Amino acid sequence: MVSVRTYKQSIAYLKSLEGKALNPDGAYGFQCFDVANQYWLYLFGHTLKGVGAADIPTWNNFTGEATVYENTLSFLAKPGDVVIFNRNYGGGYGHVGIVISATSNSITILEQNWIGGAYWTPPEVTTRRTHGYDFPMWFIRPFYAKETTKNKVKSKTKPVKKAKAKKGKKILLVAGHGKGAYSNDPGAVANGYNERDFNRKEIIPRIKKYLESVGNTVVLYGGKSMNQDLYQDTLYGQRVGNYSDYGLYWVKKNVKPDVIVEFHLDAASPQASGGHVIVSDRYPADDIDKALSSVLGKTVGKIRGVTPRNDLLNANVTGQLNLNYRLIELGFITSKKDMDYITKNVNEFTKRLAEAINGRQINAPKSKPSKAKTTWNWSGKFTANSTIKVRKSPGLKGTVVESGSWLYKGNYVPFDQVIKKDGYWWIRFKYVQPGSSNKHFYCAVCKITDKQQKIKNEKYWGKVDWK
Incomplete structure (x- = not known):
């Protein structure tokens, strides 16, 4: 609009x-x-x-x-x-x-x-x-x-009401495959890793920490040890006709999460590389799905965009139960390239995934204020059109030299530095007369009056020829 x-x-x-x-x-x-x-x-x-x-x-x-x-x-x-x-x-x-x-x-x-x-x-x-x-x-x-x-x-501006601070989400993190009462499935195995243990040890605990650090409530399926298999539990509930106490049915009734993310690693030939995000075909991809896909594209790489599916149990059931769910394949466990990237960059990788789930940056590092620049190595020649005191250091507290060494109308000095201090622009110079001291001296050439504090926009007490 x-x-x-x-x-x-x-x-x-x-x-x-x-x-x-x-x-x-x-x-x-x-x-x-x-x-x-x-x-x-x-x-x-x-x-x-x-x-x-x-x-x-x-x-x-x-x-x-x-x-x-x-x-x-x-x-x-x-x-x-x-x-x-x-x-x-x-x-x-x-x-x-x-x-x-x-x-x-x-x-x-x-x-x-x-x-x-x-x-x-x-x-x-x-x-x-x-x-x-x-x-x-x-x-x-x-x-x-x-x-x-x-x-x-009504052209006068009106203050905009501050948006209410967003409360954290309740997020369920699910490790794919696993061991529990109904299964002991390691998932894909390659390059010295298995899918079940890698995601439980290296990926999900880090994402949990990042999400909780900004006020989200994180629930792990299977508890702290994640010793359950969401797929097998949901399938068991269907087999016995209990649509209340197992798998996603239990999640819907007891956890009531705002977001569900299930983590996997793909498997294929050693040449296959990249991750992707899967969602139920009942609902369009939302911001979390798109953000996770974007993170994959900028890190381990992705083989395709967000993919709607109707042939996966958890995607179908979450679609039926109206649960906000996606499955993310983090990359190929069979790809040395993918696993090398993930293991070498695991903290940054998991932080970016957590930020995608959170919807905003997490714990941006605090920066110390940079010192404002006050000195520039600019050179030129200054010719005075009035009497100007000369000092041994820049600033109003600098020691004033004897009056015979001040600049008077028509005197000039070559300068090699410009300094901003005490509300004035100063130049650093050496006297050009034979036998003069070889030390640097300083004098103000104008007050700082320009709003953007640019010396070349000022009115000088003389003439400046810039080199």
């Missing part, structure tokens, strides 16, 4: 966000994603989907709401565009901001968590910064309401 906000209202609201710490979902700190969500809440009344910012262009249906543009050499962004930076940013999760102005060479955006301050106290606030265009890069341009006399009168 078209936004209820006009373009003028939207830009006014966007500008009002500068300097604010935004966290509309009340979770995971003050992320870059929160700025996009706050803006989209104002425009359309709902947030955007994605584990990370880079997921936004593909995880959301923008039909009727916006146009998605991929950056080209001739593309020109417009104020109000949501800009998506690729996975080279944000530790693989991408980055997002809102364009406030643009030229053909750069974009100025409002963004949050650019320098890693999502968990600072106080947190990093929404800040205006200028960036270059990148490839790939995406721009999402909303469809705004037409301005009418009626909505013109």
